[in-house]
Amino acid sequence: MRKQHVQLVSPTQIAALRALLTELGASFGQPPHTHFDATVEKARVTCYRSGKLLIQGENVDAWVEKLGSALIGSAPQATSDERPELAVATIGSDESGKGDYFGSLVVAACMLRPEDVRFVRDLGVRDSKEATDATIRTAAAKLCERVAFAIEEFTPEAYNDRHAQVGNVNVMLGDAHAHCISELARKTEARNVIIDRFGGEHYVRSGLGELASSLKITMIPRAESNPAVAAASFLARARFVESLERLSEEVGMRLLPGASFAVERRARELVRSRGAKVLSKVAKTHFKTTERVL
Numbered sequence: 001m002r003k004q005h006v007q008l009v010s011p012t013q014i015a016a017l018r019a020l021l022t023e024l025g026a027s028f029g030q031p032p033h034t035h036f037d038a039t040v041e042k043a044r045v046t047c048y049r050s051g052k053l054l055i056q057g058e059n060v061d062a063w064v065e066k067l068g069s070a071l072i073g074s075a076p077q078a079t080s081d082e083r084p085e086l087a088v089a090t091i092g093s094d095e096s097g098k099g100d101y102f103g104s105l106v107v108a109a110c111m112l113r114p115e116d117v118r119f120v121r122d123l124g125v126r127d128s129k130e131a132t133d134a135t136i137r138t139a140a141a142k143l144c145e146r147v148a149f150a151i152e153e154f155t156p157e158a159y160n161d162r163h164a165q166v167g168n169v170n171v172m173l174g175d176a177h178a179h180c181i182s183e184l185a186r187k188t189e190a191r192n193v194i195i196d197r198f199g200g201e202h203y204v205r206s207g208l209g210e211l212a213s214s215l216k217i218t219m220i221p222r223a224e225s226n227p228a229v230a231a232a233s234f235l236a237r238a239r240f241v242e243s244l245e246r247l248s249e250e251v252g253m254r255l256l257p258g259a260s261f262a263v264e265r266r267a268r269e270l271v272r273s274r275g276a277k278v279l280s281k282v283a284k285t286h287f288k289t290t291e292r293v294l
C-alpha cells in the first residue's frame with residue numbers, strides 16, 4: 001500500500017480540491033510555497049504553488065479515490081513516485097518591471113535540463129513574486145554560475161525611446177523574449193520553450209522569424225510553476241532590482257518598485273528636487289503616474 005501519492009494539478013483542480021476538502025471537514029494551513037496544506041482524518045493533502053499535489057497518510061489509495069471527483073481533468077496522470085518537472089531541456093522566459101513605474105523593463109530566459117531541476121529547487125527558486133529580493137539575488141547569482149541564460153534590459157531611457165516608436169509594450173516584450181530565446185536556442189540543444197503569458201504568441205514568433213518553426217513554443221499564464229520559467233523570473237527580477245538601486249544612486253533618492261501612491265509621492269519629491277526631465281531617465285513616462293505627478 002502506497003504511503004504517498006504525487007501528481008500535477010491545474011488551477012481548476014486546486015479550487016475543486018479545496019472545496020471538497022472543506023466539505024470533508026479538513027483543517028487548512030498555508031506553509032511557504034503552497035496553496036494550502038490540509039489535514040483530514042488520517043491524511044495530509046498538500047498543494048504546492050508549483051502545481052504539485054502530495055497526498056500522505058495511512059490509506060493513500062482510499063483518499064485518492066475519495067478525492068477523485070476533484071482530480072478529474074487535464075493534469076498529468078499520477079504515479080507512485082514523483083514525476084520529473086522537466087522531461088527535456090527547456091528554455092523558460094519571463095519578465096520583470098512591466099508594472100513598475102521606476103526602473104528598467106527586463107526579460108530573461110534560462111535553459112534547464114532535467115538534471116538541473118533539483119539544483120534550482122534547492123536554491124528556493126519559485127515564482128519571484130513569492131520570494132524576497134535578497135533571496136532572489138542570492139539565488140540568481142548562483143544560477144548564473146550553473147545554467148545557460150540570456151537577459152535583455154530596457155533602461156528607462158531606452159524604454160521610453162522604444163515605446164515612443166512602437167507605442168505597444170507587448171511588441172517590446174515580444175522582441176525581448178525573442179532575442180533571449182534565440183540566443184539560447186542557438187547555443188544549446190533546447191527546442192522546448194515556455195513563456196509566461198503577456199499577450200499573443202505572435203509577438204514572440206514574429207521576433208524569432210524562421211527560428212520559430214524549429215521550436216515548440218508554449219505561452220501560458222502563471223508559467224512560473226515550470227522550473228525553467230521560475231529561474232528566468234529570478235534572473236529578471238534580480239536585474240530589475242539592480243536597476244532600481246543604480247538609478248537611486250544616480251538621483252540621490254531611493255526609488256520604489258510598483259506603481260502605488262507611495263511611488264507617486266516619491267516621483268513628486270524627485271521632480272521637486274531634480275526637475276521634470278529627470279523622469280525620462282528613471283521612469284516609464286507613458287504611465288498615468290506621470291500625468292498625475294506633473
